[in-house]
Amino acid sequence: MRNVAVVGVGVFPFGRHSDLLYQEIGVPAVNDAIEDAGIDRKQIQSCYAGTVSGMGVAHDIINECGMIGIPIVRVENACVSGTNAFRQAWMEIASGLSDISLAIGIEKMKDSSMAAQGGGRIQLEMKAMMKLPIVSTFSIMGLPGYFALAAHRHMNDYNTTKEDLANVTVKSRRNASRNPKAEFQNPMTVDEVLNDKMINPPLTRSQCCPKTDGAAAAILMSEDLAKKYTDTPVWIKASSMTSSYVEEQFKNLISLPNIENAKKAFSMAKLEPKDFFKNGFAEVHDCFSISELLHYEDFGWCKKGEGPKMLNDGIPEIDGDLPINPSGGLLSCGHPLGATGIRQVAEVVYQMRKDKEVAKRQIPDKNLDLALAHTMGSPIMGFTSGIHIFSRDL
Amino acid sequence: MKRQPLFIDGKLNAGKCNDCGIVRFPRRDYCNYCQSTNISAYGLGPKGTLETFTISYMKPMIGRMKPPYPYGVAIFLTDDGQKIHVIGLIDSQEPFEDVKIDKELSLIEDKLLIKFKMEAD
Numbered sequence: 001m002r003n004v005a006v007v008g009v010g011v012f013p014f015g016r017h018s019d020l021l022y023q024e025i026g027v028p029a030v031n032d033a034i035e036d037a038g039i040d041r042k043q044i045q046s047c048y049a050g051t052v053s054g055m056g057v058a059h060d061i062i063n064e065c066g067m068i069g070i071p072i073v074r075v076e077n078a079c080v081s082g083t084n085a086f087r088q089a090w091m092e093i094a095s096g097l098s099d100i101s102l103a104i105g106i107e108k109m110k111d112s113s114m115a116a117q118g119g120g121r122i123q124l125e126m127k128a129m130m131k132l133p134i135v136s137t138f139s140i141m142g143l144p145g146y147f148a149l150a151a152h153r154h155m156n157d158y159n160t161t162k163e164d165l166a167n168v169t170v171k172s173r174r175n176a177s178r179n180p181k182a183e184f185q186n187p188m189t190v191d192e193v194l195n196d197k198m199i200n201p202p203l204t205r206s207q208c209c210p211k212t213d214g215a216a217a218a219i220l221m222s223e224d225l226a227k228k229y230t231d232t233p234v235w236i237k238a239s240s241m242t243s244s245y246v247e248e249q250f251k252n253l254i255s256l257p258n259i260e261n262a263k264k265a266f267s268m269a270k271l272e273p274k275d276f277f278k279n280g281f282a283e284v285h286d287c288f289s290i291s292e293l294l295h296y297e298d299f300g301w302c303k304k305g306e307g308p309k310m311l312n313d314g315i316p317e318i319d320g321d322l323p324i325n326p327s328g329g330l331l332s333c334g335h336p337l338g339a340t341g342i343r344q345v346a347e348v349v350y351q352m353r354k355d356k357e358v359a360k361r362q363i364p365d366k367n368l369d370l371a372l373a374h375t376m377g378s379p380i381m382g383f384t385s386g387i388h389i390f391s392r393d394l
Numbered sequence: 395m396k397r398q399p400l401f402i403d404g405k406l407n408a409g410k411c412n413d414c415g416i417v418r419f420p421r422r423d424y425c426n427y428c429q430s431t432n433i434s435a436y437g438l439g440p441k442g443t444l445e446t447f448t449i450s451y452m453k454p455m456i457g458r459m460k461p462p463y464p465y466g467v468a469i470f471l472t473d474d475g476q477k478i479h480v481i482g483l484i485d486s487q488e489p490f491e492d493v494k495i496d497k498e499l500s501l502i503e504d505k506l507l508i509k510f511k512m513e514a515d
Contacts, residue, residue, distance in 0.1 A: 131506075132397070141454070141465060141481065148448035149467055149481075156446070156495045200448045245426060247419060250467045250479035253446060 001094040003394060005226035005233035007219050008037025009346035011357075013181040014214035014334040016110045022054050025215040026061040026106045033102070033217035034065075038229050041067055044219070045098035050075045050085030050105045051338035057106055075338075078377030079285065080241075081105065082216070082341025083386035087239045089220045090388075099222045105342030109211035144208050144288060148200035150253040151290035155202065157254065158305035160293070162202050166193035167311055168289035169206050169331055175318060176328025178360035183212050183334035207289035212334025216342035218349070223394070232353045234371075238268035238389040249383050255298060256291075258376055258385045262299045265387040271370070273300030277321045280370030281351065281363050283344035286329040287376075292316075295374065296324070323363045326351060337377075341386065344373040352392050368392055395423060401503045405437030406470070408478065417472045419480055438478055440501040442468040444510070447484060447493050459483070464490050468499055468510055482508030 010032025012025045026049075034041050044067055049058030051074060058072045075085040082105030089101035122129070154160045170190055176182035188206060196204040226233040242261040249257065266272060276282065284299075286292035293307030301322060302310040310316065316324035327333055327347040330340060348371040350357040371390040378384060398407050398421050409421030413430035419438055424431055447466030450459070464484040469477050485502060486493050492512045502509040 142450060142452050144452075145448055145450060145465070149446045152448060152495065153446035198451050200450055200452070203448075247479065250445075250481055251477075253467065 002096060003223040004090050004093045004220055004236045005223065006236065006345060006349050006390070007221045007226050007230050007233055008033040008035070008039070009219070009342075009349045010036060010217045011181050011343055011346045012215040014212050014336060014339070014343070015183045017108065017213040018111050020213075022057040022106060022108060023060040023064050025108070025213065026057060026104060026217075027064045029106075029215040029217040030061055030065050030102065030104060033219050037219040037221070039100060039219065041065060043100050044070060044102045045100055046070055046089070046092050047072045047102040047104065048075050048085040048088040048092075049073070049338070050077075050081035050083070050103070050341060051107055052076055052078060052081055053108065053112060054106055054338065058104060061104060061106075077384055077386075079287065079335070079337050080341065080375045080377040080384050080386040081338040082343070083373070083375040083388070084241075084341070085338070086218060086220075086341055086345055086388065087241065087386065089218070090236055090239050093220055093222050099225055101220045103218045103220065103342055103345075104215070105217070105336075105339035106215040107336030107338045108213045109336055110213050142200070144200040144203050146249070146253075147288040147290050148203050150256070150294065151202050151288075154254045154290060154293070154305070158308075160305075160308050162194055163190055164293070164308035164311070165202060165207060165289040166190045167308070168286065168292045169193045171311065171317065172286065172325060172328050172331040175326050175361055176332030179328050179333065182328045182332045183210060184328075184332045203288055203290070207331070209287045209330035209335040212336045214334060214336035214339040214343065216339050216346050218342055218345050234349045234352050235391045235394050236388060237271075237391050238265045238387065240265035240268055240387045242385050244383040254294065255304070256294055256376065257383050258295065258374070259298045261385040261387050265372070265389055266300075269389040269391075271389065276301065276370055276372065278366060280372065281323040281326060281367050282372040282374070283325055283327060283329065283347050284372070285340075285375045286325055286331050287335060289331070292325065292329070299372070318361055318363055323367055326358070326361050326363055341373070341375045344375070345388070348373055348390050352390070400505060400508065401501075402435060402437055404501070404503050405439045406480065406501065406508070408436045408438045409433040410436035410472075415474065417476050417478055419478050436472070438470040438472070438480070442470040442480070442499055442501070442510070444484075444493070444495055444497050444499055444512070445469050445479060446495055449490060462488065464493050466493070466510065480508060482510050485509050485511045
C-alpha cells in the first residue's frame with residue numbers, strides 16, 4: 001500500500017443552520033479544504049461523503065464546487081460515517097486508484113426526527129418492528145440509555161462518582177470555550193452539569209452530545225504529491241475498523257468493543273498505547289461523559305476503572321501528558337453524525353501544523369508527533385468502531 | 395431467517411450451538427463463533443441478576459413507553475455457567491427504590507417485551 005497524507009482540511013462551524021441547505025454548509029467546508037491544500041479543484045479524482053441523512057448531498061456539493069465526472073459515493077455507517085468516508089478516500093490513494101481524493105462529512109439534525117436521520121428506515125419498518133419481540137425490546141432504550149447502563153455499572157464496580165462523570169463535560173466545555181466553531185462554547189461547573197435536566201440517570205443533558213448541523217472536509221494525497229504541495233503533511237499510519245453484533249454490547253458494558261479496534265489500530269501503526277504519552281494527543285468519541293472515561297481505559301491509556309483518576313490527574317488536558325479532545329469533542333462541538341469523523345481529522349491537522357485555527361487551544365509541540373481519531377456508532381443496533389492514527393513524520 | 399417466539403415455556407427462547415456449545419439470545423440460524431447451523435432451542439431464566447439499570451426520562455424512539463420508566467441488563471446463567479446478557483424493562487414504580495445492581499430478578503412472560511420483576515429484599 002502507498003503512504004497517504006492529509007494535506008488540506010476545512011470545517012463549517014457546528015451549530016444550528018436551519019436556514020441553510022446541506023450544500024450551503026458543505027461547499028464552504030470543501031472550498032476551505034481545497035484552498036488549504038493549495039490544489040486546483042480539477043485535480044480531485046474521487047469523493048466520498050459521510051452522511052446519515054443527506055441523500056444525494058455529495059452530488060449537490062460537487063456540482064456546486066465545479067467538479068464534474070469524478071466518482072462520488074455517499075457513505076453511511078451511523079456515527080462512524082465521516083470516519084468511513086475518510087477511510088474510503090485513504091483506500092483510494094493507498095491502493096493507487098486516485099492520487100488526490102476528497103472526504104466530506106456532513107449532517108443536518110436540528111430540525112429532523114431520529115427517523116429521518118436513520119434514512120427513513122425506522123419509519124418504513126415501523127409496522128414490522130412493532131411485531132418483532134427483540135427489536136421492540138431494544139426500542140425501549142434511547143441512545144443515552146446504553147451509556148447510562150455502562151455508567152451505572154462503572155460507578156458500582158469502581159466507585160466512580162457523578163462528579164467524575166461531570167468533570168468530563170467541564171473539561172470539554174473548557175476546551176470548547178477556545179473553539180469558535182464549537183456549538184457550546186460556554187464553560188460549565190460541576191454543579192451546573194449535575195443540576196442540568198436529567199436524561200438517563202446518571203447522565204444529565206450536558207453529559208449527552210447534542211444533535212447538530214455541521215460539515216467538514218479533507219483532501220488526501222499520495223506521498224509524492226503531498227511532499228510537493230506542503231511542508232507539513234499529516235501522515236495516516238493506521239486505518240482500522242471493527243464491528244460486533246447486538247447482544248455482544250451488553251456482555252461487558254464497561255469494556256466497549258473499541259478495545260479490539262484499538263489493538264488493531266496500534267498494531268497497524270506499530271505503536272503501543274504508552275507511545276502517546278508526552279508524544280501525542282487524541283480526538284475520541286465522547287458521545288456521553290462516561291464514553292470518554294471508557295475510551296481512556298479501553299485504549300490502554302490507563303487501567304480499567306482508572307479513567308476518572310486519569311482525568312482528575314490532568315493527563316487529558318491540553319497541556320497534559322496526553323491531551324484528549326482539545327476541540328471540545330462531541331459533547332461541546334456537537335455531533336452532526338457524518339461530519340464528526342472529518343472534523344476530528346481537521347483538529348488533528350490544525351494541531352500538528354500549529355495552524356491559526358487552533359491558536360487559542362494549541363497543544364504544546366512535544367505532544368504533536370502522534371494523534372488518534374476515533375468514532376463509534378449504533379450501539380443499539382450492532383456496533384461499529386473506526387480509528388485512524390496519524391503522525392507528523394513519515 | 396425465521397422469526398422466533400420470545401418465550402418458550404416461561405423461559406427466554408435462546409439458541410445453543412450443538413457444535414461449540416455457545417448460547418446466544420435471541421436464537422439465530424447461525425452460530426457467530428463457529429458458523430454452525432446446528433442450533434437447538436435453549437430456555438434461559440426465569441431467574442437472573444441485575445447487571446445494571448437506568449431510568450428513561452425521555453420518550454423512546456419507537457414504542458409506547460411513558461417516561462419515567464426503568465430498564466436494565468440482566469444476566470442469566472446457563473447450565474454450564476455461560477453468562478447471557480439480556481436487556482429488558484423493569485416492572486417497578488417510582489421512586490424505583492427496589493431496583494438495585496446485582497439484585498436477583500425473574501422474567502415476566504410476554505409476547506413482545508422482555509420484562510424483569512425484582513425479587514423482594
